Amino acid sequence: MRRNHQPWAVKFILNALNHFYVERILRPQFDRLGKCPAMLKPRSIKLTGHQIYAGDYLHIISSAEQPVTLTCWRSKQHDGKIELGNYCLISPGVKIAAAEQISIGDNCMLAAEVSISDCDWHGLYNRVRPFRCSAPVTLENNVWIGLRAIIGKGVTIGENSVVGAGAVVTGNVPPNVVVAGNPATVVKHLSPGKRYLKRDYLFQQAGDDFWNKQQALEKAFNRSNRWWYWLKTWVAPGDND
Template structure:
């Protein structure tokens, strides 16, 4: 579709349905889901194991062909953990798999098809050893993981750093840098004179944010009718 043909009331109803689905089916599977979480197509979120905690005002985006998966599969009792902080963004296709511990701080952005793991999942010599070696992963505040980034076991990524698309991170990345490649290496330092704006700023005034979103929807969906929307669903034209 070239645009969203839904009438405003239908989009609002669908949003409420997604929120209700998240409360009924996603929240009970988690050890914590903070207030203000927004999940797009939450039926595409797949969860296995515990503990898994997600902070407040986290946005989780999914599509039918790029599900989001959170998996905790520990080798020993007391191990395995996924903790995602406040104001994070999780894009379609993200997979986070833990056998030891994965901690993602506030304001982090995980672009499409990012994979974060703290285990090898098979032994180097004993391939029947299904967990392999493990080591915790720590992603500090305000990190941006580019599209198709892979973060491997034992890695710490420092605050504010950016990982380029398609990178494979196998060693620590310092704060305030851009790293890219396979294996990822520092290619540039961030300008210390430039002010960093974090995702938390977007949520500073929730009431105003909601009003702005509703106003934008009113403007973008103005003139859409239920009949025309049904036409675009069942018999779309070249301009739809």
């Protein structure tokens, strides 16, 4: 389908069910989840382990084909912890796995299929169990990680920096740079004095009503959709559908 013909009443019911699932099923799986989260297809989001913390206005886009997974490993040697700041965006297929600690600051954006791990999960010589092969990962505020990038153990990515699509980051990244490649290297320097427009800007005016306004906009677009035409597109879609 090139258009969404779903009637607003159907969308409203699905939104209500999603909200119920987030608040009653998903929220208790976090050790802390801030106010006003927005999660697309929340039933496909997989949380495993304890010590998963998230700030306000967390936005997760997930799907059955590309689930978002947050995993904290716990054993005699490891006690994983994941911390997400305020106003973060997590895109489809993102995988975050912590054996020690992964800290993600405010206004960070993770593009689709990003992988972040603070552990090698097997030693070079002892391949039976993870041992002495983990180190904390830190993404400072306003970091943007591009499509399918991989962030390895012990890495700190400085404030405002961007990791290019497909990059493999194995060493620290300074603030205000763009890195790309495998292994990732600096390809551009950003001006530290220039004003950044961050995700928190979306909520400065609307506050808690931001997602409600988005829903009102969606309602306006779907208002003309009709039940009979929507059902027709399921069995006999036309060229303009």
